[in-house]
Amino acid sequence: MGWLDVFRSNEKKTSAQTAKERLQVVVAHRRGGGGDHPAYFPQLQQDLLAVLRKYVQVGDDAVQMEIEREGDLEVLELNITLPEDAKH
Amino acid sequence: MAKIIVVTSGKGGVGKTTTAASFAAGLAMRGHKTVVIDFDVGLRNLDLIMGCERRVVFDFINVISGEANLKQALIRDKRHENLYILAASQTRDKDALNQEGVERTLNKLAEDFEYIICDSPAGIETGAIMAMYFADEALVVTNPEVSSVRDSDRVLGMLSSKTKRAKEGGEPVKEHLVVTRYAASRVGKGEMLSLDDINDILGIPLLGVIPESEKVLNASNSGMPVAMEDNADAGQAYLDLVARFLGENRPMRFTQAKKKFLDRLMGR
Numbered sequence: 001m002g003w004l005d006v007f008r009s010n011e012k013k014t015s016a017q018t019a020k021e022r023l024q025v026v027v028a029h030r031r032g033g034g035g036d037h038p039a040y041f042p043q044l045q046q047d048l049l050a051v052l053r054k055y056v057q058v059g060d061d062a063v064q065m066e067i068e069r070e071g072d073l074e075v076l077e078l079n080i081t082l083p084e085d086a087k088h
Numbered sequence: 089m090a091k092i093i094v095v096t097s098g099k100g101g102v103g104k105t106t107t108a109a110s111f112a113a114g115l116a117m118r119g120h121k122t123v124v125i126d127f128d129v130g131l132r133n134l135d136l137i138m139g140c141e142r143r144v145v146f147d148f149i150n151v152i153s154g155e156a157n158l159k160q161a162l163i164r165d166k167r168h169e170n171l172y173i174l175a176a177s178q179t180r181d182k183d184a185l186n187q188e189g190v191e192r193t194l195n196k197l198a199e200d201f202e203y204i205i206c207d208s209p210a211g212i213e214t215g216a217i218m219a220m221y222f223a224d225e226a227l228v229v230t231n232p233e234v235s236s237v238r239d240s241d242r243v244l245g246m247l248s249s250k251t252k253r254a255k256e257g258g259e260p261v262k263e264h265l266v267v268t269r270y271a272a273s274r275v276g277k278g279e280m281l282s283l284d285d286i287n288d289i290l291g292i293p294l295l296g297v298i299p300e301s302e303k304v305l306n307a308s309n310s311g312m313p314v315a316m317e318d319n320a321d322a323g324q325a326y327l328d329l330v331a332r333f334l335g336e337n338r339p340m341r342f343t344q345a346k347k348k349f350l351d352r353l354m355g356r
Contacts, residue, residue, distance in 0.1 A: 014278025019234050020285045027241045027289050066249070 090198035098239030100210030103268035108207035110315035114330030116171035126176035127219035128209035139311020149177035152189030264295035296329030299342035
């Protein structure tokens with residue numbers, strides 16, 4: 001810090017600082033709660049597994065879920081893998 | 089074992105193709121057999137940056153669709169024998185890329201090359217996802233500017249969810265940050281996001297900083313990857329980046345503004 005900085009100490013924040021603060025908000029929003037997933041995701045996954053298990057024996061990773069966003073539209077993509085021997 | 093590296097960013101115009109060309113050139117100059125593939129189907133540009141636009145006969149899509157074999161489509165760089173280019177198609181659109189075709193082509197290239205560099209199109213649609221899908225590592229190219237940083241964050245999210253490694257639950261794609269068009273003097277004045285700012289937000293290791301430089305435009309005008317130019321600051325920065333990628337320890341250069349005499353005197 002140079003001696004002239006004394007006179008500059010009460011300057012308002014730079015545009016780069018503003019940029020950083022704005023970015024921190026939008027990025028934290030995307031990353032919040034483990035990526036794109038809404039807060040109800042883990043519970044929904046557990047509930048779906050419970051329903052499935054009434055009919056088929058499946059492992060803990062049988063239900064895969066993803067949220068896709070296209071403009072204003074949100075699509076819940078559900079992928080259920082049945083075991084090889086799940087015959088009726 | 090060949091390594092597949094995607095050069096990606098989300099946002100357009102940040103220097104993906106410039107980076108892909110110079111990264112590939114730098115690896116080749118260090119003796120590694122390298123191929124760089126243009127995934128920007130319909131908006132072919134890598135050939136121009138590499139200076140081989142008049143030698144493109146067959147392209148990536150021709151290979152995928154079986155109209156040509158790899159040997160016919162690969163263009164050998166005239167300056168470095170280790171460097172090859174696979175051009176994108178100019179007439180098709182991105183739907184011509186399919187995952188099986190891309191995988192088949194990459195597997196075939198992996199038999200012959202040490203490094204396969206995938207130059208991603210801008211955006212987050214099919215072309216960009218195809219470019220990153222099979223990647224082992226990623227160079228995320230970012231400008232010190234809000235929209236570019238935000239888009240890079242989005243791309244980081246995709247690298248950790250849409251790639252083969254992510255889907256198969258293997259080791260995640262190794263991510264590297266490349267900051268391009270960095271103007272140290274403007275950072276010093278508080279007009280531009282600094283490396284620390286970008287690092288705080290994106291949180292991935294910095295592989296290289298490429299200074300804003302008129303040499304980049306000069307090099308692309310003449311169809312020469314800037315890394316091959318002697319005495320170009322941006323070219324030197326790319327060679328440093330390549331050295332770091334290969335495991336060498338090189339301090340970052342071009343990240344401090346040159347101080348004028350009066351500024352030094354005033355302690356600015």
